[in-house]
Amino acid sequence: MINIYSQLMSAANKSLFGLTLGPQNESDGPFIIGNGDFFIEIPVAFGCSFSDLTLTGAMGTGLPNAAELIDKGTEVGVESRLCNGIKVATYYLEAGLLKTPDMIITTNSCCDAMDTLGNLLNGYKPWAHIPRFNMHAPHSYDDASYEYMGKQLRQAVTFMEDVTGRKMDMDRLREVCIESNKQCQLLLEFQELKKAKPCPAEPDLAREGAEFKNWSKDRISPQVTEWLEVLVKETEQQVKEKKGIDGVDEKIRFLWQDLAGSWASGTLLARLQKELGAVCVMDYVSFGTWTPVDLSSEETMFTSFGKRFLLEDPMNRQALHTTDLFCNDILQIVNDFSCDAVILPAHIAHRDTNSRIKVVRDMCHEKGIPCLVLGIDIWDKRYMTPDVAYDRVKTFFEISGLL
Amino acid sequence: MDLIKNSEVFRKLSGIAGSINNPVIDKLKKDGGKVAGYTCSFVPEEILIAAGLMPFRIRGTGSKSADLANDYFQAANICSMVRHCFNHILTGEYDFLDAAIIGGGCDANRHILDNWEKSDAKIPFLHRIFFPHATGDLMVEYFRNQLADMKAGIEKHFGVEITDEKIWNAIKLCNEARDLQKELYSLRKADNPPITGAETVDVIVAGNSMPKEEYIADLKTLLNELKSTKTEEKNYKARLMIIGPCHDDTSMCDIIEGLGGITVTDLTCFGAKIIYGRVKNSGTDPLQAIAEYQVQDRPFCPKNLGAHPIISKTVFENIKDYKVDGIIGQNMLCCDTWGGELYILNKELKEAGIPMLRIEREYIPDSIGQIQTRVQAFLETITGGTQ
Numbered sequence: 001m002i003n004i005y006s007q008l009m010s011a012a013n014k015s016l017f018g019l020t021l022g023p024q025n026e027s028d029g030p031f032i033i034g035n036g037d038f039f040i041e042i043p044v045a046f047g048c049s050f051s052d053l054t055l056t057g058a059m060g061t062g063l064p065n066a067a068e069l070i071d072k073g074t075e076v077g078v079e080s081r082l083c084n085g086i087k088v089a090t091y092y093l094e095a096g097l098l099k100t101p102d103m104i105i106t107t108n109s110c111c112d113a114m115d116t117l118g119n120l121l122n123g124y125k126p127w128a129h130i131p132r133f134n135m136h137a138p139h140s141y142d143d144a145s146y147e148y149m150g151k152q153l154r155q156a157v158t159f160m161e162d163v164t165g166r167k168m169d170m171d172r173l174r175e176v177c178i179e180s181n182k183q184c185q186l187l188l189e190f191q192e193l194k195k196a197k198p199c200p201a202e203p204d205l206a207r208e209g210a211e212f213k214n215w216s217k218d219r220i221s222p223q224v225t226e227w228l229e230v231l232v233k234e235t236e237q238q239v240k241e242k243k244g245i246d247g248v249d250e251k252i253r254f255l256w257q258d259l260a261g262s263w264a265s266g267t268l269l270a271r272l273q274k275e276l277g278a279v280c281v282m283d284y285v286s287f288g289t290w291t292p293v294d295l296s297s298e299e300t301m302f303t304s305f306g307k308r309f310l311l312e313d314p315m316n317r318q319a320l321h322t323t324d325l326f327c328n329d330i331l332q333i334v335n336d337f338s339c340d341a342v343i344l345p346a347h348i349a350h351r352d353t354n355s356r357i358k359v360v361r362d363m364c365h366e367k368g369i370p371c372l373v374l375g376i377d378i379w380d381k382r383y384m385t386p387d388v389a390y391d392r393v394k395t396f397f398e399i400s401g402l403l
Numbered sequence: 404m405d406l407i408k409n410s411e412v413f414r415k416l417s418g419i420a421g422s423i424n425n426p427v428i429d430k431l432k433k434d435g436g437k438v439a440g441y442t443c444s445f446v447p448e449e450i451l452i453a454a455g456l457m458p459f460r461i462r463g464t465g466s467k468s469a470d471l472a473n474d475y476f477q478a479a480n481i482c483s484m485v486r487h488c489f490n491h492i493l494t495g496e497y498d499f500l501d502a503a504i505i506g507g508g509c510d511a512n513r514h515i516l517d518n519w520e521k522s523d524a525k526i527p528f529l530h531r532i533f534f535p536h537a538t539g540d541l542m543v544e545y546f547r548n549q550l551a552d553m554k555a556g557i558e559k560h561f562g563v564e565i566t567d568e569k570i571w572n573a574i575k576l577c578n579e580a581r582d583l584q585k586e587l588y589s590l591r592k593a594d595n596p597p598i599t600g601a602e603t604v605d606v607i608v609a610g611n612s613m614p615k616e617e618y619i620a621d622l623k624t625l626l627n628e629l630k631s632t633k634t635e636e637k638n639y640k641a642r643l644m645i646i647g648p649c650h651d652d653t654s655m656c657d658i659i660e661g662l663g664g665i666t667v668t669d670l671t672c673f674g675a676k677i678i679y680g681r682v683k684n685s686g687t688d689p690l691q692a693i694a695e696y697q698v699q700d701r702p703f704c705p706k707n708l709g710a711h712p713i714i715s716k717t718v719f720e721n722i723k724d725y726k727v728d729g730i731i732g733q734n735m736l737c738c739d740t741w742g743g744e745l746y747i748l749n750k751e752l753k754e755a756g757i758p759m760l761r762i763e764r765e766y767i768p769d770s771i772g773q774i775q776t777r778v779q780a781f782l783e784t785i786t787g788g789t790q
């Protein structure tokens with residue numbers, strides 16, 4: 001299967017770097033920079049570009065000079081144990097490497113480090129004159145919270161209108177959401193197909209799809225929808241023929257309960273799959289409920305945006321909410337995807353996951369699910385090298401009787 | 404200062420600040436009183452007092468180890484204050500609490516509730532409250548709703564009615580305490596303050612660890628003593644301000660003051676941040692008044708995306724008012740939000756020619772010698788090595 005999504009991701013990565021770090025390009029429209037998430041359908045419909053500085057930093061850790069960038073980020077001196085993805089972002093900012101935006105939109109979602117980067121953006125003197133809008137993503141997930149978040153996203157649109165002197169074309173926003181809804185449905189179908197044994201598709205496909213869905217303006221295109229249709233069709237065929245991933249003798253199915261990170265998927269996960277037949281059938285970026293936007297009215301649209309923002313952005317779901325939601329997701333994924341084990345990468349700077357380890361361990365123990373808390377830095381492989389991580393996972397599988 | 408060391412009321416307040424359970428709480432409990440613990444300064448004591456509960460700000464005072472808590476929170480990656488507080492919860496130090504309200508101040512802090520619920524340390528009533536990370540009318544409304552939920556939960560659990568009148572009265576009481584605390588701070592503007600930074604920490608921390616009426620009475624006595632006694636002339640090396648998160652122990656002030664400096668003010672979560680301004684004490688909706696105070700008047704925590712301008716303004720005002728020579732910016736390891744804020748402040752202070760020393764530390768300081776050396780060098784930098 002040709003991974004067009006990977007190709008699109010690669011192009012989109014370059015595009016994000018170009019957008020954030022490259023020269024000003026008139027065709028991109030007004031440029032918004034944020035510390036974290038925004039509901040990507042909004043800037044797409046508004047005809048402007050949006051860059052998530054956290055993602056830019058995180059992707060920097062995937063570059064050949066990642067170690068140098070991380071060290072430069074550390075030298076900035078914000079906080080010694082700050083997430084290395086954020087450190088790289090602070091380096092880009094403080095070294096004056098970023099393109100000057102027309103607007104700044106910040107949010108606390110999804111963790112303390114985001115607050116930190118948001119405040120650094122807000123406190124960056126050379127951009128003191130740039131209009132800004134701060135959003136609060138609540139640590140709760142009920143109807144009132146979705147409505148509250150939706151109202152803030154509506155206010156963000158008003159803010160964009162005030163800054164640019166343009167009006168949001170609500171019909172265009174609806175069109176964008178229709179395309180987005182089609183893609184959500186296809187992603188949901190693809191996720192359902194991945195429950196099959198053996199796992200019919202590479203883990204990266206779902207993860208990249210989800211990442212791409214959440215931030216790339218290039219995603220809202222019929223080309224991507226068409227490719228998703230092909231992906232679903234081909235995966236259906238794989239399932240019908242009971243075929244797994246090419247060249248993999250599937251022995252273990254596991255859940256990777258965190259972001260996969262720039263180095264882990266290409267090295268650790270690929271090696272586990274190839275050498276041990278241990279397949280990461282789900283991770284916390286790929287996992288989604290893919291709720292369509294309710295297009296009944298403008299109000300329902302924005303409330304839907306709020307819900308998706310709070311519950312379906314992968315890191316928001318992981319980090320913003322309660323341990324109960326986190327644990328329920330683990331159980332649901334283990335059950336639905338027939339996982340033999342759970343690996344908590346427990347990225348060292350994820351304060352949320354690192355505050356839940358005992359509860360998750362106890363729950364898994366009680367349910368008879370082997371669980372490993374790995375404790376890696378998902379952005380810096382010097383903290384725990386891929387070889388050491390591989391050995392630990394292999395030993396864990398052996399001790400658990402899975403190998 | 405000898406004066407204050409000889410003060411009976413100061414010894415009482417200092418004793419309360421230096422322990423978790425204390426004789427005042429023992430007496431209150433014996434008389435049938437109830438105590439509600441809370442984390443984070445934005446959890447409104449006013450509502451707890453209106454419910455007839457004594458508010459107690461949870462802290463890790465006296466903790467020697469976080470071993471039990473480290474099972475729940477990865478030690479290397481989680482703030483040690485949270486871990487020491489939770490360790491106290493697990494070891495039973497907080498068994499006297501009848502309720503606890505956990506504020507979602509930071510990622511680690513808000514997980515105290517989840518972990519408490521799943522642990523063997525039982526508590527009759529546990530409630531979470533979230534604070535907005537941005538400021539605006541929508542956020543005030545959000546927080547007001549959080550307060551209403553908290554009020555309803557307490558009413559249901561304790562079978563009490565928290566009337567508006569009771570809340571207004573509690574607001575007046577807490578405002579009175581804040582006013583007196585501000586008066587105490589004002590005394591430190593003098594060239595020879597009658598109270599040190601370390602002593603002030605004790606007095607302020609005690610205020611969140613005992614019944615408010617009793618605290619107000621004690622504080623009035625202390626203020627009278629301080630005002631009526633002549634202060635000994637001292638030539639301090641430098642007048643410093645401490646900025647950062649939790650500052651519920653005297654260790655940093657002890658270091659500064661042991662080296663010949665004096666801490667004249669602060670902007671910390673257990674210090675000046677909790678005495679800032681006043682809650683509006685009349686109107687139609689007391690919850691709205693509290694929400695406006697917490698969200699709009701004092702968005703002091705750097706978890707709030709609009710906090711920096713207010714923090715910066717307050718710091719520069721204090722530098723002038725308290726004749727501050729230098730700043731100690733201290734944050735706990737793994738405290739991302741304060742790390743960011745201190746970074747921004749450091750740049751601004753540098754531009755203004757105000758020296759600042761940044762210290763990342765653990766809650767229970769384990770490298771006093773190293774910190775002492777750095778503070779000593781800092782004091783020498785300020786004085787040009789002349790004193």
